[in-house]
Amino acid sequence: MAKIAFLGAGAMGQAMIPNLLRGGHSVCVYNRSIDKARLLEANGATVAATIAEAVQGVDALFSMVIDDNASRAVWTGPDGVLDSAASGTLAVESSTVSSNWLRELGGLAAAKGLRFLDCPVAGRPDAAAAAMLVVFAGGKAEDLAAVRPMLEPMSRRIVHFGPVGTGIAFKLIYNVLGAVQVAALAESMNACEAAGIDLHTAADALSDGNTGSPHVKRHSRAMAEGKHDNPIGFTPHGRLKDTLYGCQYQEQIGGQALLGYAAAALFQQMIDIGWGERNDSEAIDGLREESKRRKAKSNT
Ligand SMILES: NC(=O)c1ccc[n+]([C@@H]2O[C@H](COP(=O)([O-])OP(=O)(O)OC[C@H]3O[C@@H](n4cnc5c(N)ncnc54)[C@H](OP(=O)(O)O)[C@@H]3O)[C@@H](O)[C@H]2O)c1
Structure with a gap:
């Protein structure tokens, strides 16, 4: 040993x-x-x-x-x-x-x-x-x-x-895909709510179909129930760091990272409202906050 x-x-x-x-x-x-x-x-x-x-x-x-x-x-x-x-x-x-x-x-x-x-x-x-x-x-x-x-x-x-270096190369690419899934799910769940769709029903249907990756299954349930990992599993700060490392790497090797940067923007938005140390699955609440902020602004 x-x-x-x-x-x-x-x-x-x-x-x-x-x-x-x-x-x-x-x-x-x-x-x-x-x-x-x-x-x-x-x-x-x-x-x-x-x-x-x-x-x-x-x-x-x-x-x-x-x-x-x-x-x-x-x-x-x-x-x-x-x-x-x-x-x-x-x-x-x-x-x-x-x-x-x-x-x-x-x-x-x-x-x-x-x-x-x-x-x-x-x-x-x-x-x-x-x-x-x-x-x-x-x-x-x-x-x-x-x-x-x-x-x-x-x-x-x-x-x-x-x-040496190939483990991290794969991990960075893998993380961009994961971040895109979590960010896109938060937008979809927020849109379902705005469309008047029950979030439990939405989580169930998104998890069952072709969209049902492990990220979607886990996070859609957390978003619908409003019950996130405790202790915190992975933060927006961590997500942003991983996503930006991944996007930069993809560009450095001649690829693109259009979706990765869009996901990074959503985690940055959570950090900007002071939620950098929450769970990444709370991205839906970040979007709700942002919607409220925009509504309040348009009413003034
Ligand atoms: N959490 C996940 O879901 C997950 C999954 C897969 C991979 N990862 C990766 O695993 C790694 C660790 O993540 P974690 O979740 O354990 O993070 P964490 O809970 O935030 O812990 C961060 C660790 O880094 C140390 N640290 C921070 N700044 C330091 C500095 N300047 N000098 C020395 N130590 C420093 C902290 O020490 P202090 O306690 O003194 O602050 C602590 O030990 C990260 O690279 C993360 O991306 C995380």
Whole structure:
């Protein structure tokens, strides 16, 4: 069984780490705010006050933080991973970061002799808690084989796309599709309401037909019932970050991201009304607010 450092105990880390422990691995957790790391002591994790302390003598380390800035801080900050981890350590970036940063990081990690992989994941914290994540892996086959026994207790499927950078490339494209579905659903449900259609009936019919993707099934129910994930599953801030990374990547490789940018605009609208830290499924309420605002403006 492996000795692992897990860097990042946000919503995803909180859900993933207990599965690593259940899988028989030992886990030392570092989180910028140490209180969140301490919550995992009850599951058998140890807590480190610094990244350097967490990665001391480990077989593998995982980073699971919010974005490029956070990832840079974890890997390249003073006493960060690149300064502290021993050459030969399996080093996994699981955060959803931009393709540019991931590729730069892959180069920096390789120069330090780390066995680097990008393994972003699909699945919300509840899927992570149920060990139902899907891992999108990029890296050498032998490094993935070495890290597989650590990924397996957290996931239902591991897909290897190719060398370093391909896991994040797929994840960014996948996220744009997901964001478009959630944003389009919010508009459709809001339009159903304006058309006088009962939202429970709408959710049922949208979920049953060709439109019934897992996103539509899950979020249409939440929108109809007005009952959203608690604790919060994924925020408009997170959605906007993922969607913009994805749109920029698609353009960078010569594609377009017309629909992706439209979805991003809807999440930006939620942030503008102060709802950036709510659930993304509350996008329908964001649209209702916006309609009210427009009506009030046209009445003045
Ligand atoms: N939630 C989902 O549904 C979901 C699904 C799949 C993938 N993801 C991806 O998984 C990653 C983690 O998401 P999450 O939901 O766990 O996010 P989260 O709950 O918001 O937690 C964010 C984590 O990043 C850390 N962090 C933020 N800024 C930092 C900085 N400058 N330096 C060091 N650490 C920093 C936070 O530390 P503090 O506690 O100190 O703030 C915390 O550990 C993201 O890349 C997200 O896109 C999320």
